[in-house]
Amino acid sequence: MTAAWSDLTRLTRLSWRILSMAVTAVHAQKLRGAFVSSAVALGIAALTVIVASVDGARQKALEIVEWFGPNAVLVLGGDIENRPVGQRVLTLTWDDARTIERSLPGVQAVVPMRSKSSVMLKYEAKNVVLPVVVGSTQNYAQSWDWPLVEGRDLTEEDLARSAKVCLIGDAPAKALFGDASPLGKTILVQDLPVQVVGRLAYRGFTGGGSDTTVDDRIIMPITTLTQRFNMDSKYFRGLRVKFHDPSLMDDHLANLKSLLRHQHGIGPGDPDDFSLLSASDILKFLSAVTGGMTVFLGVTAAVAILVGGFVLANLMYLSVSERREEIGLRKALGAPGWAVTVQFLCEACLLTALGAVMGIGIGIGLGEILSSLGMLKLVLTAKIPILSLAAALGIALVFGLKPARRAASLDPIEALRGGGE
Structure with a gap:
């Protein structure tokens, strides 16, 4: 030793x-x-x-996947994967939305959406150019699991009356109002007076560009957007479908695709004129x-x-x-x-x-x-x-x-x- x-x-x-x-x-x-x-x-x-x-x-x-939601699907008009020359991107209709909501098993919510890009917002002497204004049906914040800091969500009455109201994102709220509450204030959206009824919580995810986020937006009733900006009210660009059970997403996706192909009269072997985007697709x-x-x-x-x-x-x-x-x-x-x-x-x-x-x-x-x-x-x-x-x-x-x-x-x-x- x-x-x-x-x-x-x-x-x-x-x-x-x-x-x-x-x-x-x-x-x-x-x-x-x-x-x-x-x-x-x-x-x-x-x-x-x-x-x-x-x-x-x-x-x-x-x-991003958590924000998007494991039980949700975003349906977009057009084939975003193959992008054929001359393809139509406005292929989703109100009839599609109603059929999905009534006929597809397990559906919790269906929210059609349109958008308009590069819109000027004004409040008193302050101006800000938004990359996008979103038009949506009722319960936009609820369907996206997006908390409201204050105020309320869009309602069915707002949609029916084409009300001049909006939800405002964190970025334009700070740009126009600073630390003050935007609730009840009237802003000009391309010279259209719109009252702020709700403020969305900060999200911070990158949006359409490296210097923009999903917070750089306002949301108004889709009927208001299409009427006031002379857009075709028959079609919409996107459709968010939310299901009750996320464990059955594979079946939900298959059923949704089959239903839309039937709705659009797409024959066997023909390409889709729509795209389905789920949380798993985003993660991949x-x-x-x-x-x-x-x-x-x-x-x-x-x-x-x-x-x-x-x-x-x-x-x-x-x-x-x-x-x-x-x-x-x-x-x-x-x-x-x-x-x-x-x-x-x-x-x-x-x-x-x-x-x-x-x-x-x-x-x-x-x-x-x-x-x-x-x-x-x-x-x-x-x-x-x-x-x-x-x-x-x-x-x-x-x-x-x-x-x-x-x-x-x-x-x-x-x-x-x-x-x-």
Whole structure:
């Protein structure tokens, strides 16, 4: 027991001595060490952006799916997947909506929708251009599970009277009214006076562009929208269908598709003139986008890490050549070859670990810039430092092992003479 403890104590002291010598060697070559660490940092920065952005994209995808609703389907006119030339996008009618509501099993709500883009809103001296004004039937907020901060939802009476009322999103509410309540105020929608009867809660999801969100909208009765803006009242662009049981969505989708094909007189083998979009479809699309982004950024990070590894290997070979006499003296004094190998590997690990810390900082800074520009959403987790340090140590071991073994294999006499190997 005493002999084992003595051996352990001796090994611990030797390890600390090797580590101390590695720190001294790195400190003595600051410029070279900074060059190696910087090269490694670029690869680690790319890895940091990848991990944070992919986690952010996954979180955003889950948030969007939750917002869309696992028990809902959005029916759009036209084939949005194949986009045939000259296709009609106004293919959904009121008869479709009534038939779905009356005949399709498990339906909870059917909400037809139209929209008008680029509409000017005015209130007193303030103006704001909205990317979209949505026309809907009653219970718009309820059907989208969109809470109202204040006021009420659209009603059947609003629809029947083509009432000049609206729900206002968070963005135009703040732009026109600031912190004041918009409830009961009258705004001009392309010179049409409309009273605000409800304010929608902030959602924050990206909408039609990188600088717009679903909050950049107002919602008015679909009858008001079509009449006041001279739109064809027979058709509408979209239809939200909400079901009672989300566990039966596959059956609901099949039944809905079959019903619409029958309604539109589409024969066997002919393409649909409508598109069905469910939460699972959105998740599949976002997963494909995330996967493509992961592959692209992964290749970029791999190249950057390889570059850092080659820089480390080349400078370590140079260091071995310059320190031949030091290595020869250590071996002549009895240092075993494995101790020399471990010392050089420790030097490599110190440099790459420093590069990992720098890379994490650079990656987070770069990610914050991209996030502020609306290009990425970052989610910082414990995986980032763990993966970064693991990658850094992997670089040190893979690219530093051969130079370290070359140092350990030097003949002490030849090294002290300054001759070749």
